[in-house]
Amino acid sequence: MEVTRRAFLQLTGLMAGTTGAFERFIRHRLMGLPAPADDVLLTPHAPEQWLPSVCQLCPAGCGVAARVVNGRVVKLEGLPAHPINQGSLCPRGLAGLTELYHPDRLLQPMKRIGERGEGRFEPIGWDEAIRTLIDRLRTLHQRGESHRVAWLSGHTAGIAPQLIERFLRGYGATRHFVLSPPTGELPVDAFHMMVDWQGQMLYDLAQATLILSFGMDWLQAYPSPVEASRAYGHLRRGQPDRRVRVVQIEPRLSVTAAKSDEWLPVRPGQEGWLALSMAHVLIRDRLFHERFVQDSAVGFEEFSRFVESHASPEQVAEPTGIPAETIVRVATEFGLRRGLAVGSRADALTQWAVMSLNGLVGNIDARGGILRRWEPEALSLPAAVTPTDAPMLPTDAQALPALLQSQQPSPIEVLVLSSANPCFLSPSPSRWADAFKAVPWIVSCTAFLDETALHADLLLPTATALEQWQYAPTTASDGTVVATICRPVLAPRNEARGLPDLILQLAQAFGPPLDNALPWHSLEQLVMDRLHALYDAKVGLLLPPISVPGTPAPSVEKPAMNVEEFGKELLARGGLLWPAEASPWPEFRTPSRQFEFVPRAIAERLKASPTLFPTEESAAAAGFPLQLYLYSPLAFLNGYGAHLPHLQQIAGSQLHEAWVTWAEIHPSTAGALGIRDGESIWVASAHGRITVKARWSEGIQPSVIAIPLGLGHTAHGRWAQGIGENPACLIEAKRDPQTGQPLWQGTWVKVWKA
Ligand code: SF4
Structure with a gap:
């Protein structure tokens, strides 16, 4: 309409x-x-309150101030002094209100009464739901088969991931599978290989001197798009004496590319060659940081030999589609300014190539470069008493379908799901539904009946962030740690329960040894416990008080004197922060204890074949002449959001598209195929086909067709189901050999008029 x-x-x-x-x-x-x-x-004169909370519609953890009138949340704003978002929310965060009051939320436990996938459930009480689950867990535990329980989670924010791990370890299970989002994740695999095998990284965007981004639409995705936009504003207007240049390397004119000084429309899959050829220029022209390379790195000679012989600008100009002189110019500028090379969690080789640029200019653990996440000791949960020292087994989530079907009976008897919807958002999603048939019992902790929950035997309704206590530590890009600690803004709707509370209640219901690992009865009790520990540690700074819009800012009172006052202030203000300067001095956690230019896994790959990145001849010859480029608009970040009508409405605003899946195609390509702007087209790969709306766009490489992820649900509520098409079904379930991550890019397709 x-x-x-x-x-x-x-x-x-x-x-x-x-x-x-x-x-x-x-x-x-x-x-x-x-x-x-x-x-x-609601009446205009009803009493109002502004209460702190956190947004959990993406992993960034922006602080929220919720306006509550008559016990109902009527508005969300950014928490003004929260280091991540400083008073702003992105459109997703603002839409959190519609998720809270969504008419299709799951609001009471249900058990399956139809066939798997059929969607027929009947309501049951919490007592029965917990008893059923505990009975299953207890039976397996008594048989010595705890290892046959596994957990599959997607993006789970706040304290829940830590509680899941403790739950599994306490119970004696060793498998926690975590699904990665399809786009926008940071290149953690390269970071682990080259800098820190167990750390998490940050880009200090706001302090960068030049940003060279390889396929990362960071303005729409970097852990918090709000934080990224704020950094962008600072780079452009926040410093009177300089305006930092941004160069975007991407096949499509994304939001970041459109706001950059220069867009280099590289051919998909060739970003790694481009990074290596820039490394070639830095080494050839001695524009690298000699002290960092000599004192803090290993493998430089081997790396130099490789890029000198395989990645000169002239060698890579043709496959990448970027002229040699442009490569030299941009690389020179990057070296002279000691820029920041930004990448995403692409294949391991591309991640490695981009990370090596940061190593060459010594921009690791440096302001304006790559920093590491950290957590103050006082914030961490106390060590758990666990009954098993068994290491968690490798848990490559994309290998799970094959594992489930690898034996009769399945090696996994009970599978717990939370925030995971692989039946919608995975390459070849239908293989997950097939694999789930092999699992005797599946329980889904979910707020919506999505495509994956349809295959569960038991549904446990989860609460939204606003309805829960919060203990949610996170780190801003400049290294400032913030822990959102607060009460629920309102009670959960109907029977919904927060995932952390649910985990703790299950542990208590199970009893020993699980309750040793999770000794709290509720998240409220955990928060109170930590609150006392934080008071005793006397570290961290209280966030400033929340000011009510339109009224004078409250004065900051003198520091709290006792634990009660401290707790009251902490919960009213929404948390604590630790300035970046308090972070421990980092060391490289690699086998050599130095930055590794050529980590072992990469060395083996280079030895096996110097042809690192894909070539196009074979796919084109097989009748698939175009390369498919998938991306996540901000509205559907991490493929999630189509169930919220406000997000549907803005998803394709740059092309005035909404409530439909569109495909961006270059006018010259479309013209050659006889496709007019706005017509329906088929897009087919060797694995599936979909019909979408063709949209001409000059902002796309002519050999590429770009389709957004996030639409094409067959479940997930009235505003998602039946709207658009899901391009994930075009993708082969291929994984990167080094990381095990699914390869979302690199599919070849053909296109014709529908
Ligand atoms: S970036 Fe947006 S969706 Fe993510 S936490 Fe912040 S407001 Fe929420």
Whole structure:
């Protein structure tokens, strides 16, 4: 339905002058809010509160200030002094309100009564739900088969990932599979190989002197898009004496590319060659950081020999589509300015090539370069008493379907799911549904009946972030640590429970030894426990008090004197922060204890074949002449968000597209295929085909077709189901040999008019 500005004004005018049934209709049917009873309709004079919380619609952990009137949340804003977002929220964060009040939320436990995948469930009580799950776990534990329990999670924010690990270890299970998002993740595999095998990295974007980004749409994705936008503003206007240049290397004119000084439309999959050829220029022209290379790195000679013989600008110009003189110019500027090379979690070789540029200019553990996440000791949970020293087994999530079907009976008897929807968001998603058939019992902790939850035997309804206590540490890009610690903004709707509370309740219900690993009865008890520990440690700074918009900022009172005052202030303000300067001095945690230019896994790969990145002849010859480029618009970051109508509405705003899957195709390519702008087309790979709407765009490499991820649900609520097509079904379930991560890019397709 197209809503014109005139119609919108008429509608809102009508709403302003209307009360009662029509308002309830507008709120309930069009906006998706539950129909309120007359006695809770909001009035302008109702008392209001602003309460702190955290947004968990992506892993960034932005601070939230929620306006609560008559016990209902009516507005979300950014928490003003939160180091990650400093008072702003992205459109996803703002849409958190519609997730809270979504009419299709799962609000009570359900058990399956139909076939797997059929979607027929009946409500049960929490007592029965927990008893059923505990009975299963206890039976396996008594048989000495705890290892046959596994957990599959997706993006799980806050304290929940730590509690899941403790739950599994305490129980004696050793498998926690974690699904990675398809795009936008940081290049942690290269970081682990070259800098720190167990650390997590950050890009100090705001202090960079030049940003050279290889395929990372960082303005839309970098752990917090809000933080990335703030850094961008600082780079462009925050420093009177300089304006930092941004160069984006990507096949598509993404939001970051459109806001860059220079866009280099590289051919997909060739970003690694481009990075290596820039390394060639830095070494050839001695633009690298000699002291870092001599004192803090190993493998430089081997790396130099490789790039000198395989990656001159002239050698890579043709495969990458970027002229040699452009490569030399950009590399020279990067070296002279000691820039920051930004990449994403692509294949291991591309990650390595991009990370090596940062090593060459010595931009590791340096302001404006790559920093490491850290956690102050006082924030960490106390060591758990665990009954097993068994190491967690390798848990490559993409290998799980094959593992489930590898034996009869399946090696996994009970599979617990949380925030994981691989039946929608995985290469070849249908293989997951097939694999789940082999698992005797599946329980899904979820807020929505999504494609994966349809295959569960038991559904446990989870609460949103606003409905839970929070103990959520995270790190800003400049190394400042912030822990959001607060009360729920409101009680969970109906029977929903926060995932951390659910894990703790399961542990208590199970008893020894699991309750030794998780000795808290609730997240509230855990928060109170940690609050006392933080008070005793006397470290960290309280966030400033929340000011109510339109009123004078509250004065900052003198420091709290006793633990009660401290706790009251902490929970009212929403958390504590630790300035970056307090971080421990890092050391390289690699086998050599130095930055490794050629880590062992890469050395083996180079020895096996110097042809590192894909070539196009074979796919083109097989009748698939175009390369598919998948991306996540901000609205559907990590492939999640189509269930929220506000996000559907803005997903393709650059092309004025909404509620449909579109494909960006270059006009010259489309013209040659006889495809007009706006027509329906088939896009087919060797693995599947979909129909989408063709949109001409000059902002795309002519040999590429780009399709957004996030649409094409067959479940997940009224605003997601049946809208658009899911391009994941075009992708082969191939994994990177070094990292085990799925390879989302690199699929070849053909296109014709539908
Ligand atoms: S970046 Fe957006 S979605 Fe992510 S936590 Fe912040 S406000 Fe929420």
